[in-house]
Amino acid sequence: xxxxxxxxxxxxxxxxxxxxxxxxxxxxxxxxxxxxxxxxxxxxxxxxxxxxxxxxxxxxxxxxxxxxxxxxxxxxxxxxxxxxxxxxxxxxxxxxxxxxxxxxxxxxxxxxx
Amino acid sequence: xxxxxxxxxxxxxxxxxxxxxxxxxxxxxxxxxxxxxxxxxxxxxxxxxxxxxxxxxxxxxxxxxxxxxxxxxxxxxxxxxxxxxxxxxxxxxxxxxxxxxxxxxxxxx
Numbered sequence: 001x002x003x004x005x006x007x008x009x010x011x012x013x014x015x016x017x018x019x020x021x022x023x024x025x026x027x028x029x030x031x032x033x034x035x036x037x038x039x040x041x042x043x044x045x046x047x048x049x050x051x052x053x054x055x056x057x058x059x060x061x062x063x064x065x066x067x068x069x070x071x072x073x074x075x076x077x078x079x080x081x082x083x084x085x086x087x088x089x090x091x092x093x094x095x096x097x098x099x100x101x102x103x104x105x106x107x108x109x110x111x112x113x
Numbered sequence: 114x115x116x117x118x119x120x121x122x123x124x125x126x127x128x129x130x131x132x133x134x135x136x137x138x139x140x141x142x143x144x145x146x147x148x149x150x151x152x153x154x155x156x157x158x159x160x161x162x163x164x165x166x167x168x169x170x171x172x173x174x175x176x177x178x179x180x181x182x183x184x185x186x187x188x189x190x191x192x193x194x195x196x197x198x199x200x201x202x203x204x205x206x207x208x209x210x211x212x213x214x215x216x217x218x219x220x221x222x
Binding site: 057 | 144155161163205214
């Protein structure tokens, strides 16, 4: 069966510090991978998605970036965090093709102080 | 601009009540509509709807899609306190999903 891991679970970082969140998927190959952010009490905002190694699509302009160095690894990064980057970050995967349903990791709660 | 709108934004009911959650959408290249339940952390998948008029059912939950009127409903019958959660509607377009803001359902004993 497939599992998706995210770490860390929680993170408190000062403004201006760098960020690296990691997501890995097990039990499947060539998944589509996604990064979402959820602000308190709001829906999920798609940040990035990837259909393959090195292929990243960005949905909104921001100071975040994403990379997919391996088939089942997806990394969310920032060089300098802003207060507005605080939120709940979720990684998800789907099988691609007509397998539209996405399955989510446990999430990382980021607080920028 | 693509939109996914859920209503109501929040709802408080008592155990045993039946609730209907709404999701309307305007997206280009519609592929499918999905419902998720989010309790404390990650959303969990409930239903995927691709064809109009075909009800999906799982226990006390059911959902249906109307592709002509561009909406879906999620019904929960005989609600229980464990149904308390945020229910998210998402529409798949090409390679990504667009989420609604969610409906926060609170079921009181």
